[in-house]
Amino acid sequence: MTFKLKQTKEQREEQCTHPNLEYDRLKKGPEESRRGKKQTKIAQANKSINRNLNVATREIRRMPSRVSRAAYYLGKARATMTDIAGDEFEEKVSTETNAKWTTIKFNCPDCGMSGEIDVVTDQGVVKECKVGTIGGLVSQFKKISRVAPLILGGSPTVHVAVPSGNGGAVRRAFRQAGSPLPSNAIQEH
Numbered sequence: 001m002t003f004k005l006k007q008t009k010e011q012r013e014e015q016c017t018h019p020n021l022e023y024d025r026l027k028k029g030p031e032e033s034r035r036g037k038k039q040t041k042i043a044q045a046n047k048s049i050n051r052n053l054n055v056a057t058r059e060i061r062r063m064p065s066r067v068s069r070a071a072y073y074l075g076k077a078r079a080t081m082t083d084i085a086g087d088e089f090e091e092k093v094s095t096e097t098n099a100k101w102t103t104i105k106f107n108c109p110d111c112g113m114s115g116e117i118d119v120v121t122d123q124g125v126v127k128e129c130k131v132g133t134i135g136g137l138v139s140q141f142k143k144i145s146r147v148a149p150l151i152l153g154g155s156p157t158v159h160v161a162v163p164s165g166n167g168g169a170v171r172r173a174f175r176q177a178g179s180p181l182p183s184n185a186i187q188e189h
Contacts, residue, residue: 009112010139014146016111023106023151034103035094038087045084052077082132089131090118093161093189097121106147115143119161120152127161127187134170138177157185164188 024030056073059066094102101120108114119127126148130137141160148156160170167186174181
């Protein structure tokens, strides 16, 4: 009797050569559309945050007994702020690096791998932007490193972009995963 071990999703992705990789077109029109969608998403999120903060303030002013209702709206505002922080940071990095391409979504129908390249600078450097928690960053970095050459051609350099002061945490995460990065592969913005 033989047993066949089931492969994990990550193992399937690592073994696949991604011959049918699908990704967003790298042309000026689609790029402008991607940037416009991101800016619209950020603007809508900021409106939502302001609306929830205004409602929370109004509830507290009306009647102090409505603190729980105000807390609900403050919680909604905070959740939206957390959700949008990554998009705002990607926008900051793309501006600082004169990004040529942003938010390139990709999918491999053969192994099920999917994801997004956050920023490609005008020099061809790929930036994986990370704000907040760094869980899953190591596997995400490896995935981006595998698909970037297929999408961009050649052998593009891949960096992790983090807010100022967060580089040490990223270095530790990679060291703990047994995948230390060169010091120049982590860049603070």
